[in-house]
Amino acid sequence: MTKLPLGKSDLLVARLGLGCMGMSEFYGPGDESESIRTIHRSLEMGVNFLDTADIYGLGRNEELVGKALRDRRHLAVLATKFGNVRGKDGSWLGQNGKPDYVRSCCEASLRRLGVDVIDLYYQHRVDPVTPIEETVGAMAELVLQGKVRYLGLSEAAPATIRKACAVHPITALQTEYSLWTRDPEAEVLQTCRDNGIAFVAYSPLGRGALTGAIRKLDDLSEGDYRRNSPRFTGENLFRNLTLVDRLTEMANAKKCRPTQLALAWLLARGQDIFPIPGTKHVNRLEENVGALELSLTPDEVARLDAAFPVGAAAGTRYPEQAMKAVHR
Numbered sequence: 001m002t003k004l005p006l007g008k009s010d011l012l013v014a015r016l017g018l019g020c021m022g023m024s025e026f027y028g029p030g031d032e033s034e035s036i037r038t039i040h041r042s043l044e045m046g047v048n049f050l051d052t053a054d055i056y057g058l059g060r061n062e063e064l065v066g067k068a069l070r071d072r073r074h075l076a077v078l079a080t081k082f083g084n085v086r087g088k089d090g091s092w093l094g095q096n097g098k099p100d101y102v103r104s105c106c107e108a109s110l111r112r113l114g115v116d117v118i119d120l121y122y123q124h125r126v127d128p129v130t131p132i133e134e135t136v137g138a139m140a141e142l143v144l145q146g147k148v149r150y151l152g153l154s155e156a157a158p159a160t161i162r163k164a165c166a167v168h169p170i171t172a173l174q175t176e177y178s179l180w181t182r183d184p185e186a187e188v189l190q191t192c193r194d195n196g197i198a199f200v201a202y203s204p205l206g207r208g209a210l211t212g213a214i215r216k217l218d219d220l221s222e223g224d225y226r227r228n229s230p231r232f233t234g235e236n237l238f239r240n241l242t243l244v245d246r247l248t249e250m251a252n253a254k255k256c257r258p259t260q261l262a263l264a265w266l267l268a269r270g271q272d273i274f275p276i277p278g279t280k281h282v283n284r285l286e287e288n289v290g291a292l293e294l295s296l297t298p299d300e301v302a303r304l305d306a307a308f309p310v311g312a313a314a315g316t317r318y319p320e321q322a323m324k325a326v327h328r
Helices: 032-044 056-070 097-114 132-142 158-167 189-195 205-211 236-253 257-265 283-294 297-307
Strands: 003-005 012-016 049-051 077-082 085-087 092-095 119-122 148-154 172-175 198-202 273-275
Touching: 012 132, 012 283, 032 056, 032 283, 049 205, 056 097, 077 097, 097 119, 097 132, 119 132, 119 172, 132 148, 132 158, 148 158, 172 189, 189 198, 205 236, 236 257, 236 297, 257 273, 257 283, 257 297
Parallel strands: 049 077, 077 119, 119 148, 148 172, 172 198, 198 273
Antiparallel strands: 003 012, 085 092
16 A cells, blocks of 8 residues: 655654544444454555554553554554543543653553553643644653653644744645545645645544434434444534535446545545544555545546535534534
8 A cells, every 4th residue: 555754754654543532432342352353454455654642541541452452563663642532431621731641641641552662752732821833842851861752733823833843744644534524725735835844634534424424413423422422422513514505416337335435525635634534444444545546537626625625514523512622
């Protein structure tokens, strides 16, 4: 599988990565053996860019990913994140970018992952209290110590990105981007390009909505956090299904899956964009990878643009409190 450099780094990754969050939390129950099988199949196929974070499953996701990589660490480009703070009961406590916290989080992630170095270390959300220069300065120390290879940010505003780059090179920015979340096109994507930063698109399938498999709230298991997500509830879900139906019609005409068409659209936006669709099932992984074989004409891209204009999705992408933590 063709691999490209991530930003200005020497990390060579496939255009599609694998988001591992749902293997441990948020999207209903998972199965560890199937999740590990999915990670192994991903590496076999050359999908080598794995994404986790310290808060996913309260550390369990890092442990799972570490277990899967125990005898094949050399095959993976491993990314994890710090900065969101949760209590032992799973409650959300805000953000922390203080230097001491950065250092302690890195040590804890290294232990859970069972690795000597993290390839890409993100600040998961920007701390509104701690200056970004202090946070990135502490992250840069981890690079000098050999514990981290490259640095990233997640959901950072353009001004924050520029301030961070003045302290240490930023290799990647991770932000939600999909047919129904096109916010980065306003300014963030260009800021990344101006600074040689790779754009890592998380939730590129609209948290599963663009698969076409979710038609009603009862399609989501008890405990699935999407049951309380604005875009999956009430009238918003009904309106958003019309968007999904448009995608399905276009995919049928193209003789591909809606997931593949949605991912192909993102891939066509530029070779500096790396979607990381999440899954915990091998069959879904293989379906997603099929997008790499799909070629879109300029006319097809334009028709998708028109079918999913900026702001088309009904509802915010997170509940109100969580929205306050993005684009700082």
